[in-house]
Structures are given as structure tokens and as C-alpha cells.
Amino acid sequence: MKLTVRLLIGVIGLLSLNALHGKTFEQGINKTVVPQVLAHRDRAEPINEMLKHRLDVLLPELMAESELDMWLVINREYGEDALFYTLVPEPTFAARRTTLLVFVRTDEGVERFSVSRYPIVGFYESRWQGGSDQEQWQRLAEIIGEYDPKKIGINVSEEWAVADGLSQGLYKTLMNHLPSELQKRVVSSEELVIRWFETRTEPEKEVYPQIVGIARGVIAEAFSTKVITPGVTTDQDVSWYIRERFEELGVKPWFQPYVTVQRKGDSNDPESPFFGKSDRVIMPGDIIHTDVGLCYLKLCTDTQEMGYVGRFGEYQVPKGLKDALAKGNHWQDILTSEFKTGRTGNQILQATQAVAKKQKLQSSTYTHPLGYVGHAVGPTIGMWDNQGPTPVKGDRKLYPNTAYAIEGNVKVALPEWDGQLVQIMLEQSALFDGEKVVYLAGRQTEWHFVR
Template sequence: MTMVLRLIVGFGAWVLLILAISNSAQAKNSEQGVNDIKVPQVLAHRDRAEPINRILKHRLDVLLPELMAESELDMWLVINREYGEDALFYTLVPEPTFAARRTTLLVFVRNEEGVERFSVSRYPIAGFYESRWQGGTDQQQWQRLVEIIKDYDPQKIGINVSEEWAVADGLSQGLYSTLMSHLPEELQKRVVSSEELVVRWFETRTKPEKEVYPQIVAIARGVIAEAFSSKVITPGVTTDKDIAWYIRERFEELGVKPWFQPYVTVQRKGDTNDPESPFFGRSDRVIMPGDIIHTDVGLCYLKLCTDTQEMGYVARFGEYEVPKGLKEALAKGNQWQDILTSQYKTGRTGNEILKATQVAAKKQKLNSSTYTHPLGFVGHAVGPTIGMWDNQGPTPVKGDRKLYPNTAYAIEGNVKVKLPEWDNQLIQIMLEQSALFDGERVIYLAGRQTEWHFIR
């Protein structure tokens, strides 16, 4: 294939991606039943490189200068060794990059025009990080880095060490010791943590990312719709684990990466549930008519991750619609979501959002629990934590982090409701949908569940 043809194919892949978003990923349940949601097109691995690298270049050229200025860093060093890379490294390098080569030293220097970026490594990363070292011994590599630092004379040199945030703590002890042993004492005094920069880099979603994120979320919702249907479920035969493995294998078939093993739980009339228990539902069950089923799934595609929980109901013989009590229970789950998302205000902390949600939910007489987390390059991402299932607040440190615009979240939690059709047995509606806060409102990236998956 000629280079020109490859460029045409790459551009075509990007166009197909955008078309897929407009045609399918923005579909909402008010316009389309959950059982009618389809899995959108997934690009072949080769065709993903162009959009991934386009997004990365935009982040490096547009976002990074803003974040380095915010964090007041003059220079940022990202240092990795082959097969000991941290999660941050893979957010900074283009496709296809599978590992750091030997010791890879990435250098970012803030100036009036933006951010200058390069490597001090044996192997350059073409188009993104040209090398300023001609090769030699390990000792010569570190000496060259020190020469460059002296030439730029930065007052604040950021390195990836952090007590609280794992993604900002990727510099190994060995590399840290090597760096500091080569820096003169005066430069050692200028070394600071790049924690704030790394957290903001991870949590911020750019315009190109917002264009593709809806399709990524729609893949998860589409696969759930398949799994929670008669295509997969035969009452009296199919188990919860059969459904979970269908979801896992479907993700693998599509070529998207699950970031945890999907699971399915079952609630059944007659179950004895402790009202104080954080979660209802049991595993290792054969799915039977009249069961309530729930799943939790997460996938990563185009370097962005999702987290989704939805609910389904298995019809009894002669039952042609979801019982009224279940419809009302799901509506209460949506009511809780609305209360939570209405509390999103720029500058509020996660703990403040959690407290306001709890107060408003109590006024509406909702028995709810909130445990919402950020999304992005990883599933349980960095940013303000808004409650935890085992800590309903306040959450130290991470709950105290402030909310920024253009950040994504898994709107996650549950409500407990008495179901009349089950003799007022307490059931649990567990919901989780991927959404983005744009600074003014929370937008569900591929709609949200407002009606039951109904297995007839």
C-alpha cells in the first residue's frame, strides 16, 4: 500500500468514526428502547493509530502548555525503563508504542510559545519526540540530560512522585536515585513533584476526545443490550456467569479491552436482604422468570475507558411488560442521578457534591448511596471522588479535590426501593453511566438507562 493510500485510509477511518458517533452513539432511551441499542462500528487496530495520534498531538500542543502554566513547572521529566513503564508513559506516546526503549527520557520545557518536547534517548519517537542524544553509555545518557537541564536553567523541575495519586507516582526508586545522583546540588533543590500536572493531564478531556467518547460508551451499552436479551438468556438454563462471559468474549471479539471481568448478579422474590447491606443480588444462579438481573462492565478503546451498570428483568410466563413497581423503582434511580448531577458546580469538592446530594436525596425520601468516580485513561481515574461504597463521606484527600470542567465521571450509585409485586420486598436499583461535565452541566455520553432491559 502506498503512503498516499494509507493517508487516505487513515482519514477515512476518522470520518467513519465521526459518522458512527452521530448515527448511533448519541441515541438516548427516550428515542430508542434499551433492547434496540446496537453496537456501533469498532475500528480495526491499524485504523485506530491515526485518530489516537491525532488526539495525542492535540493534547500535547494545546492542553499541555495550559497545564504546565497552571502548575508553574518550567520543565517536566518523564523517565521510564523498558518493561517497567508507568501508566502515564502510555498517555504521552503515540501508537504503535509497546514499551520504553532501554531508558527513555522524555523532556518537556515550557516557554513563551508553548511547550518544547524531545527525548534524551537511544531511540527517537518520530513525529513526537526527536532525540537530543547521539548514543553512548548509560552514564553518557544521564550526563547529556544534565547538560540540557543546565542549558535551559529551569527553576522548577517536575518529576512523577506522589504520596496520594498512583498515576503521579510512576518514577521508580532506582530511576529517582540515578537522576538525583547525577544532578548538581543546586539543580536537586529545584526538583519538585509534578503531581498536580499529572492529575490534570489524566482528568482533562479535550475537544477531539469528546467527539469520540460517546461511541466508546455506546459499545458498552450495546453489548449489555445484547447480553440482556433472549439472544443470550434462556430462563431456566442460562447462569449469571454465562452472561458475564458473553460480555467478556464479545468485547474480545470486537477488539476492545475489558479493564475488569464483567459480572452479573441476580435478585429474586423471596431473597432475604439485610437493609444495611451495601449491595443486594447474588451470584452462581440460574436465571429464572421473574428475576431482576444487574451487570457491571468496563472497557477501554482509543485509550479511553468506560464504566457501566444496567438493570434487566426476565418476564414471567404470559407477562408482556415490566411490572409497574419496577418501572417506578427505576424512575427513583433516575431521580437520584438527577439530584447528583445537579450538584456539579465548578470549584466544588467531591465531598461537597456528595453532601449536597445526600441532603437533597433525603428530602426526596430516597434511600440512596453515592459512589461516583472519574473516568478517562483508566477506569478508576483521578479527580474528585464523590463518595465510596464503603465510605459515604467525607473521603479524605481525593474527596477534597475540586471539580474542573471537561472532566468525565461514572455516575454510580444505587437506591433501595420496596417492590409491591414482591410483597414489598426491598430491592436495589444499581446504576452507573459514563458522563462528562462541561463546566455547566453533566452530559451522558451515550444516554442513560431510563427503561428496563426486558427479556421476553
Template sequence: MSKWVNLGVVAVLGLSLLTTNAEEYRQGVEITETPKVLSHRDRVEPVNRILKHRLDHLLPRLMKESDLDMWLVINREYGEDALFYTLVPEPTFAARRTTLLVFAKKANTVERFSVSRYDIGDFYKSRWQGGTVDQQWDRLAEIIEDYDPKSIGINVSEEWALADGLTQGLHQKLLKHLPEKYQKRLVSSEELVIRWMETRTAPELEVYPQIVKVARGVIDEAFSNKVITPGVTTDQDVAWYIRERFEELGVKPWFQPYVTIQRRGDENEPNSPFFGKGNRTIEPGDIIHTDVGLCYLKLCTDTQEMGYVAKFGEYEVPQGLVKALKVGNQWQDILTAEFKNGRTGNDILTATHKASKRQGINSSTYTHPLGFVGHAIGPTIGMWDNQGPTPVKGDWKLYPNTGYAIEGNVKVSLPEWNNQLIQIMLEQSAVFDGEQVIYLGGRQTEWHFVR
């Protein structure tokens, strides 16, 4: 029997993705149950297979495009470069002592190895026989002289945290042992790091829907009578249910889930960035919202969805709310239609604002890259506290096969609440394939209805 759960529309077996309807996959499907997840032991094989594919096929292309002949990723135990964990196989919990990873371009391939006390599985065989720390650094310098690279990338960056993982102490160690000739060839690997972090490969895209559906499935559980008893359950109860459910499944939340409540009669400032309050007991007639993120198989999700709690004698979601969610989906469509290869994040943001205004939608856009971490690197498309251009990060261009949290909100008047302004906050994990945006695990097009 397969170790993977059958998802109905999407079944993942090994690393094979099956879809019965491409349009249904692109636009989204209803979540009916939370997928099962692999045991930690059974995750090792697919994670390492994905990593090998990235190292063998993606890295050579990115090093060539970044014009780097060699790349050094230098780590100390418990003070690792965050990038380290995207490069090493499972199960790896830390660097051992000082771990020097070397990637050397050779023709159309990249040789990879370590200059360290220990091999890292079959992925990085060490080219050092052991000795003192100074001898380890001297050995690295010898290897660099043997390859004679014209450009040597190191992870230093003023603007991008994930490309700035080389500590000052290790940088000084490198300079101390490296001949001046090669010190002058050290350059920032910023471009390579960003492209490595943001690019999703075919094997990753085959399993990503499964990961996203775990997050959406837990929200579906949480926003139901299984968890919520109106008049008794608090927003904190629901948030902690989500957190503990993730822990039970063995997936890692990358932030504490939270739940907010909008209620008829709430006084909201129209220009307030967010509506909804916490520390409340959920009552009939409330609008509920959650924001959750998890990481599994080294890939992360970021999801926000909306729910409605029925009043006594109410058997369907009020039509005003149905229309409000459609406006939210309309905003998503406006945003994703502006994703064009080579456009900057700031260009996409400006175009989205103009199109939303033309269609009479009061929206706010704050979409970010998604991948190995939740708030990943790549083009920033607005920020919740800055709806104008974002310097540097917003100027990064859009590339194919990159992941995003399609995040933002719309404000809509609700007739059933005497035209009180409410907020629809949506966020779904997606990938841009170079031509269109595909929702990896579907998107919310209907309300979670707590009957």
C-alpha cells in the same frame, strides 16, 4: 465508505460529531445495535491526532497553571510510569531501554523531546547521540543546565498512585547525575499529572460517545434472548459472553465483567451495601444487573445496567420496576445537579445526600473520575464503603471538561414482590462541561426486558 458505524443519533466520521437533538444527546438515547470498532491499524491515526492536540494545546496551559518550567517522565522498559502510555503515540508497546521524556516550557509552547537511544516517531526526537547509560544521564543533566528551569516536575506523590510513577531506582539515578543546584529545584508534578489525566479535549469528546455505545451495545446484546435462555443460562454465562464479545470486537476490558441476580424471596439486610447474588441460573421473574468496563482509543468506560426476565405470559416490565428505575434516574439527576465548577467531591457528596433525603430517596453515591483508566484521578464523590468525606481525593475540586462514572444505587420496595426491598444499581459514563453533566452514550431509562 466510512470506517465508522452510523449510530443514528450520533455519527462519528473522522473526528466529527453530529447530533440531531442536543437534549436527546444530553439525556440519553436508546441503543439499537452495537457499533463497529476500528481495526488496530485504523486506530493509529485518530489516536495520534488526539494525542498531538493534547500535547500542543492542553499541556502548555496545564504546565503554566501548575507553575512548572520542566517536566520529566522517566521510564525503563517493562517498568514504565503508567502515565507514559498517555504521552506516546501508537503503536508503542513499551519504553525502549531507559526512555527519558522531557517537556520544557518556552514562551507559550512546550518543547518535547527524549534523551534516549531511539526517537519515538515524530513525537519525541532524541537529543542524545548514544553511548553508555551514565552518558545518557549526563546528557539529560546538560540539557537541564541549558534550559535552567526554576522548577522541575517529577512524578512523585504520597496520595495519588498515577502521579507516583517515578521508581526509587530511577529517582536515585537522577539525583546522582544532577548538580545540587537543580536537585533543589525538583518538585512533585502531582497537580500537572492529575489535570493531564482528568481533562478531556474536544477531539476526545467527539469520539467518546462511540466508545461508550460499544459498552452499552454489548450489554443490550447480553441482556436479551440472544444470550439468555431462562432456566438454562447462568450469570457466569452472561458475564463471560460480555468478556468474549469485547475480545471479539478488539476492545480491552479493564476488569472482568460480572452479573448478579435479585430474586423474589431473597433475604437482604437493609443496610447491606449490595443486593444480588452470583452463581445462579437465571429464572423467569429475576432482576439481573451487570457491571462492565472497556478501553478503546485510549479512553475507558464504566457501565452498570439493570434487566428483567419475563415470567410466562408476561409481556411488559412490572410497573413497580418501572417506577423503581425512575427513582434511580431521579437520584442521578439529583447528583448531577450538584456538579458545580470549583466544588470539591466531598461538597457534591454532602449536597447529594441532603437532596436525596429531602426527596425520600434511599441512595448511596460512589462516583469516580473516568478517562485514560477506569478508576481515574480527580474528585472522588463518595465510596461504596464510605459515604462520608474522603480525605485528599474527595477534596479535589471539580474542573470543566472532566469525565465521570455516575455511579451509585437506590433501594426501593417492590409491590409485586410483597414490598421486598430491591436495589437499582446504575452507572453511566459522562462528562462535566463546566455547566452541566452530559451522558456520553446515553443512560438507561428503560429496563432491558428478556422476553
């Protein structure tokens, strides 16, 4: 599938900037440029092209994999779940009364349609001509009976929120309209929904670097003299700059960006999960850190980077900080080298911890999947408040073509601060292709330096 020309130009522009500044795309993006962001009207075409590819190519594979013959996605207006919006084209803002989407696995692929008052043209033509609510449900039951599926998947799950979108009321209504024999065939579509959410397709992999590049570009702006005046600017000022910059660009933050400050003389407890404080005026000599996440073209990012504010007469980052960041990058390498298809999140965490301990690296790992939502579904690889095995989500196996926020931190004694421990908190969006982990828009290997 080919991307639209306008979107492709944006990606090429990002790649060209890397080449212009002597860096490969794997290493990082140019620190002063935010990639092109399409107007809302211009986003519909690439979003819908990517959705059609998913429905035509990916969904048949996933339905066969999960052994479902039919999948029902049922939503009411104003009560839609996150799954619904991953299945419908732009611009779709609501389910319009009750929208019944039906997917049927056949020898040729997946047949898809709706049993709804309003068809979704080009994606879900309706097989109901309209009438009362009762007649709509009766028509759905008739269609199910005609196909006679052995397994009918519905979105209910005890453990995974995105696979638990069917409300209790709609569940009861569905079961009340199915004959007892068909009721027995209704099963959870949990596995299908998880795989649908976590799998990234080739067209998505083409555009994801640009999306991540937006987040990294805005951080570079924020961690510069464009935004920070030492002795005047607060961490909250920088946080809100990032938030408002995202809004200005027309991309959606999925949480409030935040900034923390580490300072020489801070009394850091080595056992504390996080160093750094907020509500501070940023001063020369401070270490600054930010955590930001945005969604654009229906894909989300999660990024943490580090900056240093130079003292008077200081024209480069202190060597101790350069060494500390290098240790953070080394921790990333240890973690990503343990990504193997079929391994569970808990196994990857345990292997990473074993290597880090052997190398006397004081690290903490809390990596999570990325995709349609920021904290997405798939294998959890540690949690900041639980460095042991995570039940269920940590037992999930690693699949190819899945995206992750490579997130964690290292604590390092800083010589320039008389051996005070500092914390290097890193998070970069990456894709596991089945063989290796590739950072989607590079990773931070140099400090943001506010001179």
C-alpha cells in the same frame, strides 16, 4: 481538529441510529446495535491525532497552571508506568531501554524531546547520539543545566498512584547526576499529572460517545434472548459472554464483567451495601444487573445497567420496577445537579445526600472520574464502603471538561414482591462541561426486558 473520516463515520452511524429509532442522542442509544469498532491498524491515526492535540494545546496550559518550567518523564523498558502510555503515540509497546522524555515550558508553548537511544519519530526527537548509560544521564544533566529551569517536575506522589510512576532506582540515578543547585529545584509534578489525566479535550469528546456506546450495546445484547434462556443460562454465562464479546470486538475490558441476580424471597438486609447474588441460574421473574468496563482509543468506560426476565404470559415490565428505575434516574438527577465548578467531591456528596434524605430516597453515591483508566484521578464523590467525606481525593475540586462514572444505587420497596426491597444499581459515563453533566451515550431509562 478534524477526526479521521473512518472514525467520524462510526460516530455518525451511532447518531443516525438514534434518530432512526426516534430517540435523541442525549436520551439513549438504540438497544440492539453495537457501534463500529476500528481495526487495530486504523486506530493509530485517530489516537495519534488526539495525542498531538493534547501535547500542542492542552499541555502548555497545564504546565503554566502548575507553574512547572520543566517536566521529566523517565521510564525503563518493562517497568513503564501508566503515564508513559498516555504520552507516546501508537504503536509504542515499551520504553526501549531507558526513555527520558523532557518537556520545557517556553513563551511559544512547550518544547518536547527525548534524551534516548531511540527517538519517537514525529513526537520526541532525541538530543543524544547514543553511548553508555552513564553518558545518557550526563547528557540529560547538561540539557537541564542549559535551560536552567526554576522548577523541575518529576512523577512522585504520596496520594495519587498515576503521579507516582518514577521508580526509586531512577530517582536516585537522576539526583546523582544533577548538581546540588539543580537538585533543589526538583519538585513533584503531581498537580500536572492529575490535570493531564482528568482533562478531556474537544477531539476526545467527539469520540467518547461512540466508546461508551460499545459498552451499552454489548449489555443490550447480553440482556436479551440472544444470550439468556431462562432456566438454563447462569449469571456466569452472561458475564463471560460480555467478556468474550469485548475480546471479539478488539476492545479491552479493564475488569472482569460481572452479573448478579435479585429474586423474590431473597432475605435482603436493608443495611447491606449490595443486594443480588451470583452463581445462579437465571429464572423467570428475576432482576439482573451487570457492571462492565472497557477501554478503546485509550479512553475507558464504566457502566452498570438493570434487566428483568419476564414470567410466562408477562409482556411488559411490572409497574413497580418501572417506578423503581425512575427513582434511580431521579437520584442521578439530584447528583448531577450538584456538579458545580470549584466544588469538592465531598461537598457534592454532602449536598446530594441532603436532598435525597429530604425526599426520603434511600440512596448511596459512589461516583468516580473516568479517562485513561477506569478508576481515574480527580474528585471522588463518595465510596460504596464510605458514605462520609473521603480525605484528599474527596477534597479534590471539580474542573470543567472532566468525565465521570455517575455511579450509585437506590433501594425501593417493590409492591409486586410484597414490599421486598430491591436495589437499582446504575452507572453511566458522563462529561461535566463546566455548566452541566451530559451522558456520553445516554443513560438507562427503560428496563432491559428478557421476554
